[in-house]
Amino acid sequence: MTKLNSKIPVGPIEKQWDSHRFNLKLVNAANKRKYTIVIVGTGLAGSSAAASLAELGYNVLLVSYHESPRRAHSIAAQGGINAPKNYSNDGDSIYRLFYDTVKGGDYRARESNVYRLAQVSGNIIDQCVAQGVPFLASTEACWTIGPSGEHRCPERFTHADKRDSNCSLVPIPHSAGRWMRER
Amino acid sequence: MDAGKVKFFPRREMLDLVVADGQARGIVARNMVTGALETYQGHAVVLATGGYGNTWYLSTMAKASNATAVWRAYKRGACFGNPCFAQIHPTCIPQSGAYQSKLTLMSESLRNDGRIWVPKKKGDTRPPQDIPENERDYYLERLYPSFGNLVPRDVASRRAKEMCDNGYGVGPTKLAVYLDFGDAIKRNGRHWIEEKYGNLFDMYHEITNEDPYRLPMRIYPAIHYTMGGLWVDYNLMSNVPGLYVIGEANFSDHGANRLGASALMQGLADGYFILPYTIGDYLATETFQSLKETDEPFQRTTKDVTERIGRLLSVRGKTPADDFHRELGKVMWDNVGMGRNKKGLEAALKEIPKIRNAFWKDVKVVGTADSLNSELERAGRVADFLELSELIARDALHRQESCGGHFRVESQTEEGEAKRDDRNFTYVAAWEYAGDGKVPKLHKEPLKFDYVKPSQRSYK
Ligand SMILES: Cc1cc2nc3c(=O)[nH]c(=O)nc-3n(C[C@H](O)[C@H](O)[C@H](O)COP(=O)(O)OP(=O)(O)OC[C@H]3O[C@@H](n4cnc5c(N)ncnc54)[C@H](O)[C@@H]3O)c2cc1C
Ligand SMILES: Cc1cc2nc3c(=O)[nH]c(=O)nc-3n(C[C@H](O)[C@H](O)[C@H](O)COP(=O)(O)OP(=O)(O)OC[C@H]3O[C@@H](n4cnc5c(N)ncnc54)[C@H](O)[C@@H]3O)c2cc1C
Numbered sequence: 001m002t003k004l005n006s007k008i009p010v011g012p013i014e015k016q017w018d019s020h021r022f023n024l025k026l027v028n029a030a031n032k033r034k035y036t037i038v039i040v041g042t043g044l045a046g047s048s049a050a051a052s053l054a055e056l057g058y059n060v061l062l063v064s065y066h067e068s069p070r071r072a073h074s075i076a077a078q079g080g081i082n083a084p085k086n087y088s089n090d091g092d093s094i095y096r097l098f099y100d101t102v103k104g105g106d107y108r109a110r111e112s113n114v115y116r117l118a119q120v121s122g123n124i125i126d127q128c129v130a131q132g133v134p135f136l137a138s139t140e141a142c143w144t145i146g147p148s149g150e151h152r153c154p155e156r157f158t159h160a161d162k163r164d165s166n167c168s169l170v171p172i173p174h175s176a177g178r179w180m181r182e183r
Numbered sequence: 184m185d186a187g188k189v190k191f192f193p194r195r196e197m198l199d200l201v202v203a204d205g206q207a208r209g210i211v212a213r214n215m216v217t218g219a220l221e222t223y224q225g226h227a228v229v230l231a232t233g234g235y236g237n238t239w240y241l242s243t244m245a246k247a248s249n250a251t252a253v254w255r256a257y258k259r260g261a262c263f264g265n266p267c268f269a270q271i272h273p274t275c276i277p278q279s280g281a282y283q284s285k286l287t288l289m290s291e292s293l294r295n296d297g298r299i300w301v302p303k304k305k306g307d308t309r310p311p312q313d314i315p316e317n318e319r320d321y322y323l324e325r326l327y328p329s330f331g332n333l334v335p336r337d338v339a340s341r342r343a344k345e346m347c348d349n350g351y352g353v354g355p356t357k358l359a360v361y362l363d364f365g366d367a368i369k370r371n372g373r374h375w376i377e378e379k380y381g382n383l384f385d386m387y388h389e390i391t392n393e394d395p396y397r398l399p400m401r402i403y404p405a406i407h408y409t410m411g412g413l414w415v416d417y418n419l420m421s422n423v424p425g426l427y428v429i430g431e432a433n434f435s436d437h438g439a440n441r442l443g444a445s446a447l448m449q450g451l452a453d454g455y456f457i458l459p460y461t462i463g464d465y466l467a468t469e470t471f472q473s474l475k476e477t478d479e480p481f482q483r484t485t486k487d488v489t490e491r492i493g494r495l496l497s498v499r500g501k502t503p504a505d506d507f508h509r510e511l512g513k514v515m516w517d518n519v520g521m522g523r524n525k526k527g528l529e530a531a532l533k534e535i536p537k538i539r540n541a542f543w544k545d546v547k548v549v550g551t552a553d554s555l556n557s558e559l560e561r562a563g564r565v566a567d568f569l570e571l572s573e574l575i576a577r578d579a580l581h582r583q584e585s586c587g588g589h590f591r592v593e594s595q596t597e598e599g600e601a602k603r604d605d606r607n608f609t610y611v612a613a614w615e616y617a618g619d620g621k622v623p624k625l626h627k628e629p630l631k632f633d634y635v636k637p638s639q640r641s642y643k
Contacts, residue, residue, distance in 0.1 A: 045430025048454030105438020
């Protein structure tokens, strides 16, 4: 009989991911090359996983029906990536993105997953840049509200022209797969 | 960086998951150029295969996007989470003919400066420039004074459909509303709009042959994203050990409605920052039997795939797979689309098996298995949509509440907004395959809200 266990960590939500990670077992660096991971899909999700796992030293077999990772659906994205920049470092922008996402999802997502998403996504842009994912250079590089402004709290609307750094929206990765070809 | 560790295999379509000793250990894929079936083995399998929006036939997704990878994994035991949660995007270029196979999305950022309206008079056929200001209904601004044109996707989409259903639609098909930049151009000048949206305006012009600097755009909602997907735990692992699912393919973070610009965020968060940690824990704790391509699990799965391809080719019918897909899409859009009710969903659950049976009796697939054969690819994908669609309708029927993109007509507030039933439905619905022709088993994963207290969303 299948039993589903969501494995959601206990404890205060801000600490869950860190303490969970701390408790995860690690594969010894020298042993990583003994493992092979099959990844299907070369959109942004599959490509970023392939890059990270290979960087850690695993063997990755990456399979896709596209002829080149550049063609994945992810590059059709027009709006951009929503990522909180936690400049003030008080956790507020993380909490806000978390709050908006849980509420926007109409309370049918796991709080713990969404909090983690808000928490780690602050690093996404830096990581993409480090991996060589180019973004369209644009004067709009720091929009203050999402493309639709959805679920942004009213304060954010009124501040929409002030370019506050709580939630910057960065234009699309022009070719998600560029780093792949460079490997 | 440790280069050379990624081996890329393009033009391969995964057609099955290999499970050995209860662990996901690889896949069977078809080489789309030679037609050969190939196996790929590993200690874990990661599906990053995107969403299943094309189940509705017309969507903003790439024409090739399909659900085969997740559906095959489902049939090997992975639970499917919230299949009925799909997002309908309000700003697409309306369909112009029945033979169109893909819808074009106009960026939602347009809603920052465009105003959405329909004529106040039903069935008004005057061109937009001849409809004076006081005869226009800026319905989002009227209904939602504080959010106006920036209400969330589900709300904007539903209202547009409602306007059209009630006879206020515009354009040749009457299935469209106006998105008007007249005021923004007057206020800031054409140059400002060009700077901000120039390429989108050009794209619109190219497709519709109408100049949006002079005339308002026409837009209509379309299926755009699927929040549902394979069920995963906090580690992004499905209930099949060693099978990880990331990006749009999993169900995890967006609940019943996804916010703008957060799909890429989630896919990248999964791939860069979460999976690399959690997969290590699995590899470090599990023991693995050594496996070869010639071993039973790979042989057996390859045989299953071969038989399935053989079945598709042996029908030798007269109707192209795309025709069945289009028919399915219509049933899905009409009954499992923006406004869902018991009667329509039950009708869909009757119709879908009929289309599926007709498909297996009469699908036309020319060519052979052992060479490039796009018809065969298409037919295999449609066959899977014809099964997944039934699960979507079943899930939508069972969830007798409205939430996010899932709008059950029976469950709405007095103002016509989605009304959740938190007492009975605060859970993830995870469906487990029970065999062909059998009702899948429903698992409920309860959800708890310790931080963000559930409230009625309001955008007034
Ligand atoms: C027009 C459009 C605009 C969008 N704009 C935005 C935006 O601005 N911001 C945002 O955040 N999101 C946006 N989205 C949503 C976002 O683009 C997708 O959710 C996201 O790209 C999904 O990424 P992914 O990596 O999970 O999957 P995808 O990018 O869909 O990639 C799936 C991959 O899996 C492969 N694959 C699938 N099945 C198989 C199989 N059986 N065998 C082998 N390979 C297979 C494909 O070849 C492909 O490489 C938009 C979506 C659309 C359609
Ligand atoms: C930035 C932010 C930080 C928060 N920090 C914490 C925290 O540290 N601990 C905790 O337990 N809860 C925190 N919350 C949650 C919050 O305090 C309550 O859950 C919320 O006030 C519920 O009130 P409501 O239902 O009346 O608001 P709703 O009706 O749900 O919200 C109305 C609007 O106001 C916005 N909003 C609501 N609360 C805030 C707020 N506090 N600041 C800015 N905008 C808001 C919402 O985004 C929404 O658009 C935070 C929320 C936000 C947005």
